[in-house]
Amino acid sequence: VVTVQYPFETGLVGLIIARMRGVPLHVQAHTDFTSLAFRRHSFVNRIRYHLAWFVLRRAARIRVVLESTKDALIARGVHAPITVLPIFVDVARFAEITRVKHPQFKVALLFIGRLEREKHPCLAIDALATVRAAGHDAGLTIVGEGSERALLGQRAHRLGLERFVEFVSWQTDITPFLSQADILLVPSRYEGYGLGIVEALATGVPVLATDVGCAREAGAIIVPEKDFPAALVRWVSNGPRQATLADYPYQNFEAYVRALTDDVRASA
DSSP states (O other), X not given: OEEEXXXXXXXXXXXXXXXXXXXOEEEEEOSXXXXXXXXXXXXXXHHHHHHHHHHHTTOSEEEESOHHHHHHHHHTTOOXXXXXOOOOOOHHHHHTOOOOOOSSOSEEEEEESOOSGGXXXXXXXXXXXXXXXXXXXXXXXXXXXXXXXXXXXXXXXXXXXXXXXXXXXXXXXXXXXXXXXXXXXXXXXXOSSOHHHHHXXXXXXXXXXXXXXXHHHHTOEEOOXXXXXXXXXXXXXXXXXXXXXXXXXXXXXXXXHHHHHHHHHTTO
């Protein structure tokens, strides 16, 4: 079996190798390439969109991380067996995190992710501005790095929010930030899976998100992009302050490995 993690450039290489060797192709789709926002993001993504359909229609078996991606593939006539196997998160470790009050912000908002256009971090700052304009003492911690870092700093300055926006470089351990957060903001235009969503919900931190990645399936509060700031104001006023992770399939890492290897083996 040849297995590839994405149905794009590596998927095409995998397909060529599988055909040359006369063996099945197992394709994993971690990115929600069916999203319109994915195609709009760049010319390269538009090419990848069409490449993905070419590869997936020739796969022996497909693993996706979202039920919505499986539904989209079936609707477009992909006939290979499709298994939904989310990315592994050590939810037990996150469930053990003790939540504490943020040392600076009364209402602590958190954004974690690459500071790039598809993650839409500017909307998190705009939402903070709306919350503070409504009279709530809130602040935002932004954890991550990317090409929009300078733009975000300028936006916070323009809105008079410098004292209420805390920038932190990318971290390998986000648990200290989740422990102090009252809510995680996920204003993305599209997501692959949304690892941070699962980690936050496993910690008990509510998540306000656009309808991307695993947000709906995992139990986040889902709102359209245009309603994101107003929805955050409603959350500050009404909660909930505690969240629960829904429908996570793995008890431990061994269960994840077993499910994934069984899926690859079933391709043969």
